[in-house]
Amino acid sequence: MQREIHLANRPKGLPTMETFNFVEKPMPELKDHEVLVRTLYVSVDPYMRGRMIDAKSYIPPFKLDEVITGGVVGEVTKSTSESFKTGDFVVGNLNWAEYTAASEQEVRKIDPTIAPITTHLGILGMTGLTAYFGLLDIGKPQEGETVVVSGAAGAVGSVVGQIAKMKGAKVIGIAGTQEKIEYLKNELGFDEAVNYKLDSFKEDLAKAAADGVDVYFDNVGGEVTDAVFTLLNKHARIALCGAISSYNKDGQDYGPRLQSTMIKTSALMKGFTVGDYAADFATASTDLGKWLSEGKLKYEETIVEGFENIPDAFLGLFDGTNLGKQLVKVADYETTNR
Structure with missing residues (x-):
């Protein structure tokens, strides 16, 4: 048995x-x-x-x-x-x-x-592939741009931030404990990290992203994403990977309407699942494996x-x-x- x-x-x-x-x-x-x-x-x-x-x-x-x-x-x-x-x-x-x-x-x-x-x-499986495709195909970070990642200390978010750093972006992580904040900055090399559970979260995020947000990789949704949207730059790109803040809500999840912000910033927002990129898994796996072996990617x-x-x-x-x-x-x- x-x-x-x-x-x-x-x-x-x-x-x-x-x-x-x-x-x-x-x-x-x-x-x-x-x-x-x-x-x-x-x-x-x-x-x-x-x-x-x-x-x-x-x-x-x-x-x-x-x-x-x-x-x-x-x-x-x-x-x-x-x-x-x-x-x-x-x-x-x-x-x-x-x-x-x-x-x-x-x-x-x-x-x-x-x-x-x-x-x-x-990192070499579904979560690593999710980070790879969502960031590089939708986010398309450029050198000098600001990338914000919610759920940044999780399996997907931590890889997103590291790849964004490899592309020369300024990376800001959002997490929920001081331990995770220190991990993102001291171990993974994020430029900034902010705690969404603090009363000062919105102010802390605005200070960290003083030049606005060019790429947002969203694993969380909810009020965290509402705060990031107030900082979007012109032609920002948003990769919608997850919305864990609403997964257990009993009923409809409501929030600010996004249309005005999207129009004013000419932003692109796209949802995705890793299965959308199945035809390119081999290429992504090769890249992730290479970066891992070279010590460019860390994982917990x-x-x-x-x-x-x-x-x-x-x-x-x-x-x-x-x-x-x-x-x-x-x-x-x-x-x-x-």
């Missing part, structure tokens, strides 16, 4: 532990061209909150009383595929389960000698241990407890297979 985590109900407001149901199921049996993957690390991500409601979106909602899926790094323990062997490390969108039977098309082999396997759920991971703690780690995303990428370690790999 092995454990899975199912969606027990569709939450209104912030999910709770009652949103999840732990279920014991028999070990999966393999069909032809499949692999049995033992889960090592699970990625928990804010976008998953949107999949818990039954609404039209860019990705289908999770089904009630069925296993939740997400980014997983695992180890092949059994294979009926010629492309994979026992002991291979793989990454894919797999079950929140201790074991998953996956087709050979659902997983990708990763090389643990190039970088730690966890990076394929973070917040790792919680234990399969039973996956829901807690997910819920923690909405309290901002994580620094960098939030992961859950489920198991050690089987060294006997090496």
